[in-house]
Amino acid sequence: MDSSEDARQAGRGLVSIAGAKVYFIITSYAVQLLLPRIFGEAKEFGLYSATMSGVAILTNVLIVATIQSVSKFVSEDEARAEVTLRQGLRIQALVGGTLALALFAFAPAIARLLLDDQLTRLIRLASVVVFAYALYAAVVGSLNGRHLFAKQARLDVTFSTLRTIGILAGAALGMGALGAVAGFATAAATIVSISLNWIGFGKPGALGEKIQRRRWLGFMAPIWTYQVCLNGILMIDIQVLKRTATELALAGTSVSQAAVDLANQYVGYYRAAQTFAFVPYQLIISMTFVVFPMI
16 A cells, blocks of 8 residues: 555545544534433532543543554554454453453442542443443554554444433433443443444464554553553543532531432532533544554
């Protein structure tokens, strides 16, 4: 493939993925704007936000690190793309499964740390999202490494649609934050099923075809470290606000549930504003998914 064709392919890929990312942002706005209206109160939206913002630290790390890793190793030798996909799925099943189980097990401790026992079942339900994202990211990384940007964009658009419908429909059932998180988890599990049925599980390969696990993990480790720090800085404020606001509210009232509800209300307002602040970051991230495999 000559340089002019590379440039055209990169341009088309940028348009496809950027379009999918813009669609993701639009649907995210739809969730942020419509969900509080469906809930009918800010505190329920705050409870949902406190749950998913913490989980998002893990899922964002999984998405970026996995896509970049699988994309890199696939783009090195597209002849072994199916083998690399199978290897990536196995690694991500282990990593994602471990994180999901840890989140499920430590959910009560996290809820106590944030002074809200309601979070326990929400976090446990959201652990499904962590595992699903780990597998989904491996499939997307394989498409990215093979420069199949249009397929990648279609998957992302499908997931954004499923996610939006799932969250809003779950909330509309009258189950509050629990329904919204359940809708999110259902959408995540559904897109994994769709992506694996459409793209496949890859194929086993000979020992010489596989990437050495030490090399794979060695490449992922610094990305994980960077992404944990970055997403922690971007999103830990919700958790800090949740606990701090609850402590302040508890100091002013003897009713613990009233204090928790007031803190969740503040978190809901804060999260609604924060969504708009992330727009430039989301747009820039879409470009990296095209530039990295071309390099």
